[in-house]
Amino acid sequence: xxxxxxxxxxxxxxxxxxxxxxxxxxxxxxxxxxxxxxxxxxxxxxxxxxxxxxxxxxxxxxxxxxxxxxxxxxxxxxxxxxxxxxxxxxxxxxxxxxxxxxxxxxxxxxxxxxxxxxxxxxxxxxxxxxxxxxxxxxxxxxxxxxxxxxxxxxxxxxxxxxxxxxxxxxxxxxxxxxxxxxxxxxxxxxxxxxxxxxxxxxxxxxxxxxxxxxxxxxxxxxxxxxxxxxxxxxxxxxxxxxxxxxxxxxxxxxxxxxxxxxxxxxxxxxxxxxxxxxxxxxxxxxxxxx
Numbered sequence: 001x002x003x004x005x006x007x008x009x010x011x012x013x014x015x016x017x018x019x020x021x022x023x024x025x026x027x028x029x030x031x032x033x034x035x036x037x038x039x040x041x042x043x044x045x046x047x048x049x050x051x052x053x054x055x056x057x058x059x060x061x062x063x064x065x066x067x068x069x070x071x072x073x074x075x076x077x078x079x080x081x082x083x084x085x086x087x088x089x090x091x092x093x094x095x096x097x098x099x100x101x102x103x104x105x106x107x108x109x110x111x112x113x114x115x116x117x118x119x120x121x122x123x124x125x126x127x128x129x130x131x132x133x134x135x136x137x138x139x140x141x142x143x144x145x146x147x148x149x150x151x152x153x154x155x156x157x158x159x160x161x162x163x164x165x166x167x168x169x170x171x172x173x174x175x176x177x178x179x180x181x182x183x184x185x186x187x188x189x190x191x192x193x194x195x196x197x198x199x200x201x202x203x204x205x206x207x208x209x210x211x212x213x214x215x216x217x218x219x220x221x222x223x224x225x226x227x228x229x230x231x232x233x234x235x236x237x238x239x240x241x242x243x244x245x246x247x248x249x250x251x252x253x254x255x256x257x258x259x260x261x262x263x264x265x266x267x268x269x270x271x272x273x274x275x276x277x278x279x280x281x282x283x284x285x286x287x288x289x290x
Contacts, residue, residue, distance in 0.1 A: 003117040003256060004048045007130035008055035008098070009106045011036045012087055014150065016080045029079050033087045034275040039149070040096060041280055044287045050117075050259040052252070053091055054109035055084055057100035061108075063183075063243050070243065071184040093271040094284065095264045097253070104250050107134060111246035113253070114138045120256045127154075134180065134244055136160045137171035165197025166204075173206050176241030177230075185240050188233045195220050206230075206237050263288040 015035030016024055023031055043051065059073035059081075073081055084100075091098045099109040110128055117126045118140060128135055131148040138144055139160050146155040160168050177196040179187025202218040203209045210216055213227030220226065230237060253259065264284050272280040 001050060001123055001256075002048075003050045003052075003113075003123050003126045003259060004043065005110050005113050005117075005126065005128045006040070006043075006051065006053045007106060007110060007128075007132065007135075008036065008053040008087060008091070009084075010130050010132060011039065011149075012055070012080065012083060015039075016077070016083070024077070024079060027079070030083065030086065030275055032080065033083045033090055034277050036087055037090050037094060037275065038277060038280065040091065040094065041283050041287070044261060045283065049261060050256060051261055052097045052099060052109075052113050052259050054099045054101060054106035054113070055088055056106045057084060057088065058102045061101070061105045062103050063105070067185055067239065067243055069184045069186075071182065090271050090275065093265050093268045095261055095268070097259050099250070099252055101250070104247055107132065108247040109250050109252060110135060111138050112248045112250040114144050115248045116253065117256050117259075118144050123256060132182075133164070134171065134175060134183070134246060136164065137168050137244075137246060139168045165194075166200045170200045170204050172241045172244040172246075173200055173204070175244035176206060176237045176239075179240065180244060183243065185243055187240060188229050188237055190222065190226055190229050195222070195226055199226075206234070206241060 012032050016032035019031045023029060064070045088098050088100045101109050114126050114128055117123050126144040127147050129147045129149055135146055139157050142156045164174055166174050174196050177187055177191040178193055179185055198218050198220050199209055211231050213223030216223050269281045
């Protein structure tokens with residue numbers, strides 16, 4: 001059995017901004033929700049059996065208390081922000097397990113679910129469906145992988161190393177040094193991707209990096225300057241790493257079998273009508289009848 005974990009927040013953004021501007025800006029537009037639900041039905045048609053979807057029911061999380069510049073709902077289009085509860089309701093009516101996160105983020109739910117599913121010996125593989133770089137810390141060999149649905153590309157542990165130059169366990173450290181503009185924290189001045197990859201490939205974690213650049217057992221341009229920046233900003237680097245570290249203790253499910261799709265609820269037909277997706281009930285009925 002394979003377990004598929006979907007980033008509902010990313011999917012909602014993807015379908016919202018994938019629609020023409022004149023459509024997504026129309027008051028009451030539901031095209032993003034309709035697109036996500038339709039794509040989930042496609043997953044079921046393709047044979048996905050065990051599925052969990054995580055969403056940011058509230059965009060702000062505990063991380064906003066840690067760093068004032070952390071991503072928030074400020075400036076988000078009202079049409080997009082208003083579809084999060086609808087998406088959760090629509091997926092639930094489809095019979096899919098949904099985790100609407102409030103204090104934690106959707107990424108924390110995906111990380112928690114990945115750890116829980118991978119611990120089950122009956123699970124062949126866990127597929128985390130999101131391209132987000134912070135999720136790379138959850139990749140384990142070929143057992144827990146990422147899948148970019150837009151590019152139709154899988155990333156296993158070797159793929160993480162090829163992309164970032166570090167192993168999955170160093171991804172939070174890498175983000176702590178480089179920063180993550182999508183999440184709203186800057187990293188340390190002067191620490192670019194190449195330098196962070198080279199140093200962390202040797203030392204793995206921020207606290208293991210010698211405080212003097214001349215003692216680095218790795219050839220990095222500007223090592224003395226980078227070492228001085230790290231020494232001065234070490235506490236910030238630890239804070240940024242903490243922001244990038246996904247939590248794996250969200251209360252989600254007891255057993256993997258709880259994620260098995262068992263068909264839609266009686267309310268799905270009405271929901272499909274609300275979304276103006278009249279073909280969906282027939283497609284779902286065909287999958288449920290297999």
